[in-house]
Amino acid sequence: MNNIRLPRILLLNALGLALFFSWYLPEGHGYWFTLDSNIFHFFNRELVKSHAFLVLVAVTNNRVFDGISLLAMGSLFFFYWRKEDATGRRRMFIMGIVMLLSAVIINQFGHLIPESHVSPTLYFTDIHRVSELLHFPTKDASKDSFPGDHGLMLLIFTGFVLRYFGKKAFGIAVIIFLIFIMPRMMIGAHWFTDIFVGSLSIAIVCLPWVLLTPLSDGLINVLDRYLPGKKKQFINTK
Known part of the structure; x- marks a missing residue:
């Protein structure tokens, strides 16, 4: 392992x-609960103050909006994919496979944490629920909201973008993360700390061991060697 990267990995792990x-x-x-409570009640009060806000929150927590988040991530991926030649496009496709594999494993690791709680809409009483205010299919509650799975998936995508596409793409990925994670908190399906403590700490601990070691590149190289479809290079010896 690169001697420069090991201290960086350990530092990120310590921070996480x-x-x-x-x-x-x-x-x-402690103070995290106060922050959680204040954020939830701020948005919860807004639900009955503004019908437009209520509709916005309902729509952005519909399953269709999850598809839009996939479209946003795919669009960023495609922007860089179309710049590559056939070899580069194949490696990017394989990188996507490695990213999905990493996401599944890291997500399972996250659920080993001995902590589970309900979303704020199920914890607090005398609050407003979008599903009761509007007859519209939306997700406004969770019986197990920690850590935030959706947030963790977006953070893993963001980490891979930084590693393979650079800082500019990383900035766009961060914007995508914020846009598609905020509705979960605004509707009360997740606490602030489900994402910015739970998901973020798991990502900071796990991702460096994938992206700052030879692991991700090694997996890409192995899959590139054995997956079908790779064009073989023939050397003309005449």
Whole structure:
């Protein structure tokens, strides 16, 4: 392993663990709960103040909007894919496979954390629920909201974008992450800390071992060698 990258990995791991335990160890989650509660109640009050906001929150938590998030990520991926030659496009496709494989494994690791709780819409009483205010299919509650799976998937995508496409693409990926994670908090299906403590700490601990070690490149090289469809190069010896 590169001697420069190991300290970076350990530093990121330390930051991720510090973030998680700053929330996990204090009784009642300390100041994090106050922040969570304030953010939830701010948006919850807005639901009955503005019908336009209510509709916006309902629509952006519909399953169709999840498809739009996939379209946004795919569009960013396609922007770089179309610039590549056949070899580069094949490697990008394989990189996508490695990213999905990493997401599945990291997500399973996240669910090993000994912490589970309901969303704020199920925790608090005398609050407004979008599903009761509008007759519209939307997700406004979760019986197990920690860590945020949706947020973790977006963060893994963002990490791979930074590693393989650079800082400009990373900035766009961060915007995509914020746009598509905010509705979950605005409707009350997730606490702020489900994403910015749970999902983020898992990503900071796990992703460096995939992206800052030879692991991701090695998997890409292995799949590139054995997956069908690779054009063989023939050397003319005449």
